[in-house]
Every structure is written in structure tokens, then in C-alpha cells.
Amino acid sequence: MAGRMKSLLPRWSSRVFSVELDGAPFYFAIQEKHRGEEAPRVFRKLQTHDRCYTLLVCSRDRIKTARFYGELKDKLLRELPPECGLSPMSSFLPNVRDSLIKGYFLKDASEGSSPVERLLSDLTQHEPVFVCSYSKNDDGQQWTQHLWSHGESQVMETAKKYYVVPSETPEYHPSTLNMINSDVFYSLDEACEVLKKCGDIIPEAMSVLELLPSRVEARNKPDFPVIVIEGLDATGKTTLTESLRETLGASLLRSPPQCLSPWRARFDQEPPLIRRAFYALGNYITAEQIGQEGKKTPVIVDRFWHSTAAYAIATAVSGPVCNLPGEGSEVYCWPSDLLQPSLVVLLTLDPEERKRRLRSRGQGETNEEQELDHNQLFRLRVEEAYRRISGPACVSVDASPSADQVLQQVLLLIRGKCHL
Numbered sequence: 161m162a163g164r165m166k167s168l169l170p171r172w173s174s175r176v177f178s179v180e181l182d183g184a185p186f187y188f189a190i191q192e193k194h195r196g197e198e199a200p201r202v203f204r205k206l207q208t209h210d211r212c213y214t215l216l217v218c219s220r221d222r223i224k225t226a227r228f229y230g231e232l233k234d235k236l237l238r239e240l241p242p243e244c245g246l247s248p249m250s251s252f253l254p255n256v257r258d259s260l261i262k263g264y265f266l267k268d269a270s271e272g273s274s275p276v277e278r279l280l281s282d283l284t285q286h287e288p289v290f291v292c293s294y295s296k297n298d299d300g301q302q303w304t305q306h307l308w309s310h311g312e313s314q315v316m317e318t319a320k321k322y323y324v325v326p327s328e329t330p331e332y333h334p335s336t337l338n339m340i341n342s343d344v345f346y347s348l349d350e351a352c353e354v355l356k357k358c359g360d361i362i363p364e365a366m367s368v369l370e371l372l373p374s375r376v377e378a379r380n381k382p383d384f385p386v387i388v389i390e391g392l393d394a395t396g397k398t399t400l401t402e403s404l405r406e407t408l409g410a411s412l413l414r415s416p417p418q419c420l421s422p423w424r425a426r427f428d429q430e431p432p433l434i435r436r437a438f439y440a441l442g443n444y445i446t447a448e449q450i451g452q453e454g455k456k457t458p459v460i461v462d463r464f465w466h467s468t469a470a471y472a473i474a475t476a477v478s479g480p481v482c483n484l485p486g487e488g489s490e491v492y493c494w495p496s497d498l499l500q501p502s503l504v505v506l507l508t509l510d511p512e513e514r515k516r517r518l519r520s521r522g523q524g525e526t527n528e529e530q531e532l533d534h535n536q537l538f539r540l541r542v543e544e545a546y547r548r549i550s551g552p553a554c555v556s557v558d559a560s561p562s563a564d565q566v567l568q569q570v571l572l573l574i575r576g577k578c579h580l
């Protein structure tokens with residue numbers, strides 16, 4: 161069992177742990193010997209009787225891991241006593257791709273006996289969860305970490321103890337380590353693989369796969385120009401794309417395409433790995449439609465890969481814009497097997513005006529759209545991720561003038577770039 165655990169949680173003693181409290185990350189590391197360091201800040205915040213645990217969700221099956229991560233939160237919130245606090249946490253090897261393991265930091269502030277250890281011990285026996293508990297040394301200053309192992313019938317603590325020590329903020333935000341082909345997909349095959357693997361638990365995945373084009377069709381360059389209109393919700397994409405269709409005698413398509421509508425709400429409930437694979441596949445289906453329509457007329461597309469990548473990147477990373485992968489990172493590169501539009505226009509709008517338009521439209525918002533409203537940092541991350549995507553990069557257009565002025569501005573760009 162110890163061998164299995166070792167390979168599932170590689171290089172345990174080199175790992176850094178990140179706990180997110182009130183939206184800010186606190187980093188700590190572990191080491192075998194204590195060299196006089198003070199306890200990490202997250203431990204100094206604890207009260208004398210607080211007990212704390214880290215829970216890392218980890219299995220060889222990434223679909224199971226992704227789904228269980230969400231289910232675990234629901235289970236803990238349902239079953240933990242009210243004196244417990246839960247925060248997102250992760251463990252990673254600095255700068256090592258795909259080394260991120262996600263989990264939760266659990267603080268139990270209940271006095272006297274608590275059901276928490278029993279609950280955690282049940283979890284370690286039946287679910288893909290690795291638990292660490294932390295205790296204060298006799299001197300009352302240092303904390304040690306104990307990694308629980310799975311026993312035959314009960315949980316026991318491994319003999320090895322590690323001291324917890326502060327760790328520096330890593331060069332790259334930990335969430336960026338696992339982004340490629342988990343949050344953002346760079347090929348039809350990678351996205352398909354995820355949906356194929358969930359076919360037995362999400363039957364709708366098989367229906368989506370049946371709609372997929374061949375790789376060649378998603379890449380074919382059409383004869384006529386392809387113009388993508390991007391932007392946050394209520395920036396005026398629908399208004400503009402419809403006017404462009406009329407003015408240019410163009411075909412109007414969208415991503416995700418209409419044929420995926422019956423399943424969109426279903427996939428929106430899934431964890432990022434599955435949800436993002438669904439939207440990625442939507443782009444390939446739209447690309448095939450573009451290929452067909454683009455033989456006859458110019459094509460206008462309402463959202464495409466920029467949206468898929470920008471929302472995925474901005475959701476995977478928390479905090480300020482500086483936590484995004486740096487400009488020029490491979491994360492922002494266009495998938496090599498996906499049709500490249502002739503022009504991508506990004507409609508930008510002052511947040512207050514966008515809210516006014518949202519209110520006047522009076523329609524419901526998706527969770528991610530509500531998040532845009534409530535969380536200024538999320539909105540800034542989405543906008544910046546849009547701007548950093550290349551191959552093709554988007555051209556920003558101020559969408560605050562009247563609908564007709566915005567249309568004229570975009571027509572100028574199209575005529576300059578696409579010779580229409």
C-alpha cells in the first residue's frame with residue numbers, strides 16, 4: 161500500500177502546499193529536520209485548540225479525481241460540524257508540469273470530542289483521498305505534518321513526520337501547472353479522450369462524440385473570410401453579429417453550435433476537466449460548419465476558441481491578473497488542428513455600462529456570468545486572457561458607442577483585413 165501511495169503522491173518531501181484563505185494563498189513546505197524556521201503563517205493563525213487537516217484528492221483516473229473533488233466538498237459541507245472551516249488547497253512541485261493535486265484545508269475549531277477524525281478515516285478507506293493531520297510540538301512553536309496511510313481496516317498514521325516551514329510564493333501560480341489539456345485543450349483528440357472516458361458515467365458524452373467532424377474538416381480553410389466576434393456577455397455580440405450577417409450577406413454561426421444545446425446545461429454542471437472538453441469539442445463542430453458555409457459566403461461566428469480558452473484560464477487561476485500564465489505562454493497558443501479565423505474582434509465595454517445593458521435585457525445569467533458581475537478580479541482575468549491569446553490575436557473594439565457606430569467600426573476592420 162505504501163508503494164502505491166508513493167507513486168500517486170510523487171516526491172512527497174519536495175512538495176509545496178498552498179492554502180487559500182479569504183482569497184489569498186499561504187504557502188508552506190515540509191522538511192525532515194527543523195532548522196529554526198518559524199511556523200508558516202497559516203498555522204500561526206490557528207487558535208490553541210484548533211485542529212487542522214489537509215485532504216488531497218488523487219487517483220490514477222483523472223475523470224474520477226475531477227468529479228470526486230467537487231463531490232467531496234459537498235459531502236464535507238453536509239457532514240462536518242458547524243465549527244469546521246473548509247478552504248481550497250493544493251500540493252505541487254514548483255515549476256513541474258502536471259504535478260498539482262487539489263484538495264481542501266480543514267480547520268476544526270470544535271472543543272472536546274469531534275466526529276471529524278472518524279469521517280476522515282472513513283474517507284481514506286473508501287475514497288481517493290489522502291489526509292494529513294498537523295500537530296503542535298511540545299515547545300508550542302513548531303508544527304509537524306503526519307500523512308495518514310490506508311490500513312487494512314483502519315487508518316493509521318505513517319511513522320514519518322515532517323516539520324512544516326514557510327515557503328516562498330512560487331514563480332508560477334500552481335493552477336497553471338496542470339492547465340494544458342485539463343482546463344484548455346489543444347487538439348480534437350485530447351478533448352475527445354476526456355469525453356470518451358466519461359461515456360459510462362455521462363451517457364450524453366457519447367451523443368456529443370457522435371456529432372464530431374473528422375480532423376481534416378475542422379482545419380479546412382474556407383474560400384470566404386471568417387470573422388469571429390468575442391467579448392463578455394452583454395457587450396453586444398448578438399446585436400453586432402446579426403447586423404454583420406445582414407450587411408455582408410454572411411452566414412452566422414456560433415460556438416457552442418446549436419446542435420449541442422440539448423446537452424450544454426448538463427455539461428455546465430460538470431467539473432472543469434469535462435466541462436471544458438465539451439466546449440472545446442463545440443469549437444471543432446462549429447469549425448466544420450464554418451468550412452461548409454465558408455465555401456459559399458463570408459462567415460460570422462459568435463464566440464469561438466478565444467472564449468473557451470479565456471474563461472477556462474481565468475477560472476482555473478484565482479486572484480489578480482498577475483497570477484495568469486505570463487504573456488507568450490504556450491497556454492495562449494491556438495490549437496494546431498483548429499481552423500484559424502481571418503479576424504477576431506473583441507468587444508470591450510466599461511463594467512458599469514455592461515451591467516446597465518445586462519439589467520435592461522433582463523435575462524438570466526449563467527453562473528460564470530454572475531461571477532463576472534460579482535468578482536471584479538475574475539472579469540479582469542478573462543479580459544486579459546482574451547488579449548493574450550495568439551494565432552490569431554484579437555483586435556479590441558470599444559463597444560460603448562451606438563450599435564450602428566460599432567458596426568461601422570468593425571466593417572472598417574473587416575474591409576481592411578479581409579478585402580470584402
Ligand SMILES: Nc1ncnc2c1ncn2[C@@H]1O[C@H](COP(=O)(O)OP(=O)(O)OP(=O)(O)O)[C@@H](O)[C@H]1O
Nearest residue numbers: 392393394395396397398399517521561562563566
Ligand atoms: N452598441 C450598443 N449600445 C447600446 N446598447 C447595446 C449596444 N449593443 C447592444 N446593446 C444592447 O445591450 C444588450 C446586450 O446586447 P447583446 O445581447 O447583443 O450582447 P451579447 O454580447 O450577445 O450578450 P450574451 O453574450 O450574453 O448573449 C441588448 O439589450 C442590446 O440591445
Ligand SMILES: Nc1ccn([C@H]2C[C@H](O)[C@@H](COP(=O)(O)O)O2)c(=O)n1
Nearest residue numbers: 393415416439463464467468471528
Ligand atoms: N466557444 C465558447 C462559448 C462559450 N463558452 C463558455 C464560457 C462561459 O462560461 C459561457 C459564456 O457563453 P454565453 O453564456 O455567452 O453563451 O460559455 C466557452 O467556453 N466556449
